[in-house]
Amino acid sequence: MFPKTLLTVVSSEQSxxxxxxxxxxxxxxxCHLAVTVIGIALPASTTAYGAVPAEIWSEEREKGRAxxxxxxxxxxxxxxxxxxxxxxxxYFCEEGQIAEIVGMRARYTDLGLVYEAADSNQQLSKKTxxxxxxxxxxxxxxxxxxxxxxxKPKRVMIGWNSSHEVAGAVYSALDLLIAAETVxxxxxxxxxxxxxxxxxxxxxxxxxxxxxxxxxTVDVLASAGKSISExxxxxxxxxxxxxxxxxxxxxxxxxEFLFGGATRDLLANDRFPVLMSH
Numbered sequence: 698m699f700p701k702t703l704l705t706v707v708s709s710e711q712s713x714x715x716x717x718x719x720x721x722x723x724x725x726x727x728c729h730l731a732v733t734v735i736g737i738a739l740p741a742s743t744t745a746y747g748a749v750p751a752e753i754w755s756e757e758r759e760k761g762r763a764x765x766x767x768x769x770x771x772x773x774x775x776x777x778x779x780x781x782x783x784x785x786x787x788y789f790c791e792e793g794q795i796a797e798i799v800g801m802r803a804r805y806t807d808l809g810l811v812y813e814a815a816d817s818n819q820q821l822s823k824k825t826x827x828x829x830x831x832x833x834x835x836x837x838x839x840x841x842x843x844x845x846x847x848x849k850p851k852r853v854m855i856g857w858n859s860s861h862e863v864a865g866a867v868y869s870a871l872d873l874l875i876a877a878e879t880v881x882x883x884x885x886x887x888x889x890x891x892x893x894x895x896x897x898x899x900x901x902x903x904x905x906x907x908x909x910x911x912x913x914t915v916d917v918l919a920s921a922g923k924s925i926s927e928x929x930x931x932x933x934x935x936x937x938x939x940x941x942x943x944x945x946x947x948x949x950x951x952x953e954f955l956f957g958g959a960t961r962d963l964l965a966n967d968r969f970p971v972l973m974s975h
Contacts, residue, residue: 800832809837862944926962
């Protein structure tokens with residue numbers, strides 16, 4: 698399904714400048730933009746001055762709610778001026794509630810957008826990824842700073858390993874793959890066999906995609922001592938990919954640890970937008 702409703706999450710304390718890229722994407726492809734504004738409430742016990750009186754703590758929380766609502770109103774005006782269909786939902790919540798809120802809001806959209814966050818918003822970005830990955834049942838697009846995402850990429854690379862996570866990402870991106878000029882299924886050191894990736898690794902997914910009219914090529918890559926992510930990113934450059942499709946592999950559900958290994962390195966890359974699903 699081609700994404701018609703996109704989700705982005707912004708902090709109530711950040712400027713609205715970062716919305717420009719999401720708005721441009723919606724203008725280009727006629728999408729609706731759902732904006733979730735998050736204000737983070739700090740527990741009184743974590744303040745630099747120790748415990749604070751209940752009335753002061755309550756006043757600060759009311760100020761936080763008002764700031765989130767004010768930012769939402771400002772964003773609504775920006776969307777209207779840009780001629781973009783959109784809706785804005787403000788929330789003022791504890792840090793531990795962010796992932797649940799983002800996941801809930803994302804269920805009514807087609808694709809989450811995650812842009813590179815400023816240093817001051819790293820925690821919100823992390824919680825946004827957690828919500829999109831574990832609680833939304835939706836794919837999400839991670840956009841490094843300086844890259845230009847497209848909902849109709851010409852050249853796509855799939856990091857394929859037969860896992861259910863990447864299979865879900867491929868299915869979510871199917872309309873994008875059909876419209877692409879070329880799609881490369883990249884496999885790093887694949888293992889053949891009945892219970893691994895088939896007697897001819899990559900043949901099954903290539904056949905599936907070809908039935909949908911995808912112009913697909915299978916590229917079997919040798920890591921030669923490099924990591925999986927390094928090998929995939931280098932191949933992405935070799936084929937001039939506009940987008941990488943991959944599975945999001947969460948090695949732990951602990952709150953303080955979200956992604957590891959190849960997923961973490963793909964998310965940290967500064968060359969390619971990455972579409973993921975878990």
